[in-house]
Amino acid sequence: MGTYARQDIVFVRGEGCWLISEGGERYLDFGSGVAVNALGHAHPKLVEALKTQAEKLWHTSNLYRVEGQETVAEKLTRLTFADQVFFCNSGAEAVEGAIKVARRYHYVSGAPERQRIIAFRGAFHGRTLATLAAAGNEKYLEGFGPTAEGFDHVEPGDLEAVEALIGPTTAAILLEPIQGEGGVRSFSAEFLRSVRELCDTHGLLLVLDEVQTGVGRTGKLFAHEWAGITPDVMAIAKGFGGGFPTGAVLATAEAAKGMTPGTHGSTFGGNPLAMAVASTVLDVITEPGFLEAVQTKALHLKQGLEGLKDQHAGLVEEVRGAGLLTGLKLKSTITPAQVVKAANEEKLLIVGAGDNSVRIIPPLIATEEEIGEGVRALSRALTRVAREMS
Numbered sequence: 001m002g003t004y005a006r007q008d009i010v011f012v013r014g015e016g017c018w019l020i021s022e023g024g025e026r027y028l029d030f031g032s033g034v035a036v037n038a039l040g041h042a043h044p045k046l047v048e049a050l051k052t053q054a055e056k057l058w059h060t061s062n063l064y065r066v067e068g069q070e071t072v073a074e075k076l077t078r079l080t081f082a083d084q085v086f087f088c089n090s091g092a093e094a095v096e097g098a099i100k101v102a103r104r105y106h107y108v109s110g111a112p113e114r115q116r117i118i119a120f121r122g123a124f125h126g127r128t129l130a131t132l133a134a135a136g137n138e139k140y141l142e143g144f145g146p147t148a149e150g151f152d153h154v155e156p157g158d159l160e161a162v163e164a165l166i167g168p169t170t171a172a173i174l175l176e177p178i179q180g181e182g183g184v185r186s187f188s189a190e191f192l193r194s195v196r197e198l199c200d201t202h203g204l205l206l207v208l209d210e211v212q213t214g215v216g217r218t219g220k221l222f223a224h225e226w227a228g229i230t231p232d233v234m235a236i237a238k239g240f241g242g243g244f245p246t247g248a249v250l251a252t253a254e255a256a257k258g259m260t261p262g263t264h265g266s267t268f269g270g271n272p273l274a275m276a277v278a279s280t281v282l283d284v285i286t287e288p289g290f291l292e293a294v295q296t297k298a299l300h301l302k303q304g305l306e307g308l309k310d311q312h313a314g315l316v317e318e319v320r321g322a323g324l325l326t327g328l329k330l331k332s333t334i335t336p337a338q339v340v341k342a343a344n345e346e347k348l349l350i351v352g353a354g355d356n357s358v359r360i361i362p363p364l365i366a367t368e369e370e371i372g373e374g375v376r377a378l379s380r381a382l383t384r385v386a387r388e389m390s
């Protein structure tokens with residue numbers, strides 16, 4: 001179907017941070033398949049994990065215990081706030097599952113009227129009917145029939161508005177620590193802590209969508225760690241599978257107490273192939289020094305982007321983001337599509353985003369040299385755009 005406005009490039013191979021087109025041209029991939037290829041392309045450990053599993057067992061269904069799920073769940077619960085994990089296949093499914101966990105929690109706690117979820121304008125939570133309603137973006141809802149009920153929206157950062165919306169039917173607050181698709185817009189640590197407090201005061205669950213920010217993307221395993229808080233429920237996907245489609249809903253035992261047999265499910269969720277890869281992704285990212293190295297590289301990237309902003313002050317308004325989830329908010333005289341196109345011409349892949357911005361999201365394994373190379377290519381791309389405009 002014609003759902004994508006695709007660029008006319010076919011990639012046939014990937015090596016680390018590089019993608020090779022069918023014409024043999026090498027592109028520096030600073031889009032990471034929209035924050036998916038956390039360990040780059042064809043990472044030897046991921047290839048090995050997938051091959052080994054492929055020779056043993058592909059699928060059994062969730063009618064039986066799945067060894068790989070137990071391994072990954074043990075790792076996730078050891079590494080995070082969570083006590084329980086539900087595996088699915090994508091980000092939207094993970095957020096959808098998180099919404100179900102939150103509502104079901106209140107249902108089994110004797111407050112079935114608590115169904116409403118407070119979410120933030122500019123958010124992106126996926127393309128299912130409930131996750132579209134959660135984000136409330138009219139553009140994506142248009143033409144798809146009745147909007148799923150039960151979501152209230154506020155402006156990011158407006159704590160008073162959040163508080164004013166809390167009522168007897170509120171179940172949870174849902175947010176991305178950094179709105180990725182929305183234009184790499186961060187919530188401050190202070191705001192996140194205040195939202196956590198509001199949830200505690202009013203008996204709400206804090207549901208984080210870390211589909212884009214999670215699994216090392218910001219230089220911590222999960223972005224909420226920067227604020228020193230923990231959620232009750234969290235959706236993850238994207239980098240979690242390093243390119244193999246997988247997602248998960250993580251929750252405390254208390255938040256997940258309503259998720260009893262038969263309340264939720266997925267045929268493919270936690271598939272052995274996905275689990276073999278996800279388990280290895282977690283091992284690599286939690287190796288001593290890995291996340292510290294991401295933080296160092298992130299600093300380098302941020303400095304480079306700040307330099308670009310000074311150099312191209314007529315085009316770039318702001319440098320945004322944390323870790324290797326960075327963005328440039330562009331001046332209103334240019335569009336993200338122009339910058340993405342010019343970057344492609346410089347053999348650099350970046351990704352457009354909302355709020356007139358572009359995302360620069362390299363694989364976490366990018367070297368300092370590759371970061372430098374990417375910044376220089378982006379600088380040449382901005383020079384191109386400036387030239388085209390004059």
Ligand code: PLP
Pocket residue numbers: 034090091092093095124125126127176180181209210211212213237238
């Ligand atoms: N949540 C966030 C924060 C996302 O960035 C995305 C995808 O971009 C999703 C959810 C949906 O993920 P998926 O496309 O895997 O369904």
